[in-house]
Amino acid sequence: MTDGADWLLISVSTAGGAATLRVHVWRKLRSLGALYLQQSVCLLPARPEVVKEVRRLADRVRHQGGTARVLRMTFTDPAEEQSVIAEFSTARDAEYAEVLERLPELRDELASEQARGNATYAEVEESEADLERFRTWLAKIAARDYFDAPGGAAAREAVGQAAAELAAFEEAALRAEAPEAPREVRP
Structure with a gap:
């Protein structure tokens, strides 16, 4: 800018x-x-x-x-303007870093529940709500990230990875709670 x-x-x-x-x-x-x-x-x-x-x-x-x-x-001094832009980006990077710091809790919870054989619909719902909070939080940060702070890409990627892990967890819950009915075998 x-x-x-x-x-x-x-x-x-x-x-x-x-x-x-x-x-x-x-x-x-x-x-x-x-x-x-x-x-x-x-x-x-x-x-x-x-x-x-x-x-x-x-x-x-x-x-x-x-x-x-x-x-x-x-600004009359381009260097001063660049310094201010750097401060904006540093502030956003700190926010993105907090997302990255907290996201492993969700991912660890999914892994733990799956390891315990507790892939249930209730756990899926709870994790979906958690993931939506991360998405909302990320969207709020992105809305004030006027200068595309470098940390944004890593945060978006990590939330995307958590979404993929949740999708896999949901598939496991579906298999556990609603196994496919056996097909009739006709002679």
Whole structure:
């Protein structure tokens, strides 16, 4: 995102606002992947979907008694912009790493249940719910991964591998709980 690309510089104060406003602002900016430059001042790329969300947030802050400023800016130093982009990517890589750190629990659970001969429909349902949580989590990270952090590919691949392992587990559960009926043999 170089060559004079737009960025949003966002400054928010919730003083004078509702007690829950501060938490809402923090959560929303966090979900967008904002890079904090200092307390209450952050930076986001000025992409259409981000601009829309930030405008909504700023309006809410103002309507609830806080103050918000959203300024468009460009970097005058390409090296500084690249440094900021690197910070965004580092933050996303940390999130992808957490997915990779937690995913083995699901895969180990599948292997353990299968080894114990406990490949059941109930276990499949439970594991499907776990896998869906990983997929949702990964999608949220990807939505704020504006610069394609390197860790994204490994996280997507690992979730895909877990899905394949779950499919194999489900097949084993199907065989265990609904074995194929023997065919009639006609003379």
